Amino acid sequence: MSARLLLCLISAASCFAADAGWTPLFNGKNLDGWEPRGECIWTVLPDGVLLGQRSHPKPSNPFSVPWPINQKEFANWLNRQAWLYTVREFGEFDLHLEYFIPPQMNSGVSIRDRSRAHAAIGEPDAARPDLAGFPKTTPAHIGYEVQIIDQDAKYPSGSIYTFVAAKTGVQRRGEWNSMDIESRNDVIRVRINGQLVAEGPGDPARSKSGPIGLQLHDQFTFAMFRNIRIRELGAGQ
Numbered sequence: 412m413s414a415r416l417l418l419c420l421i422s423a424a425s426c427f428a429a430d431a432g433w434t435p436l437f438n439g440k441n442l443d444g445w446e447p448r449g450e451c452i453w454t455v456l457p458d459g460v461l462l463g464q465r466s467h468p469k470p471s472n473p474f475s476v477p478w479p480i481n482q483k484e485f486a487n488w489l490n491r492q493a494w495l496y497t498v499r500e501f502g503e504f505d506l507h508l509e510y511f512i513p514p515q516m517n518s519g520v521s522i523r524d525r526s527r528a529h530a531a532i533g534e535p536d537a538a539r540p541d542l543a544g545f546p547k548t549t550p551a552h553i554g555y556e557v558q559i560i561d562q563d564a565k566y567p568s569g570s571i572y573t574f575v576a577a578k579t580g581v582q583r584r585g586e587w588n589s590m591d592i593e594s595r596n597d598v599i600r601v602r603i604n605g606q607l608v609a610e611g612p613g614d615p616a617r618s619k620s621g622p623i624g625l626q627l628h629d630q631f632t633f634a635m636f637r638n639i640r641i642r643e644l645g646a647g648q
């Protein structure tokens with residue numbers, strides 16, 4: 412028996428993944444290859460799960476104006492996003508991950524957002540002049556966001572946000588779920604727990620490449636991810 416065959420028998424799943432061109436995007440140990448964006452804390456738990464939560468660096472006075480504040484000022488604070496982005500950018504690829512979204516929480520996966528959430532996290536242009544030229548909007552309107560949410564929403568989990576609303580009834584609430592994203596130049600496909608839930612061409616004017624990001628939607632969202640891996644596609648695949 413060859414050493415390769417023996418390894419396959421011992422660990423068929425990992426052997427198959429390697430043969431199919433899959434590589435880990437998150438090593439389960441630290442944040443090597445990733446960049447936190449905004450006010451957030453990303454922790455690798457002992458079992459290799461990635462936990463994202465908000466940091467709230469100014470709990471005594473989180474607002475830029477004195478009390479009392481109006482509804483718009485509160486909403487601007489509440490809905491300030493945070494993200495975790497890959498350092499690398501990718502072209503066409505398949506992405507696999509597993510996620511756990513607690514009740515009423517809101518998250519998502521960004522692809523092709525070359526702004527790296529610059530405006531969504533409230534980052535001053537002077538801090539990242541290389542990103543200052545992008546539109547002052549969220550990643551969903553620059554690249555694409557694949558929704559992860561535990562709420563009744565117009566765009567449920569698996570939706571290509573603002574483009575295609577996902578099929579409902581596939582996500583298992585209160586449990587781990589898998590998400591697979593096929594990012595191609597002419598189409599984006601999303602599967603949850605193996606079922607196709609959304610498919611669309613996107614906007615041909617938007618970038619065909621960019622980093623991959625994990626979202627913390629607002630000041631109270633936390634989410635968990637694991638088994639993040641990618642398969643990059645070469646020309647003609």
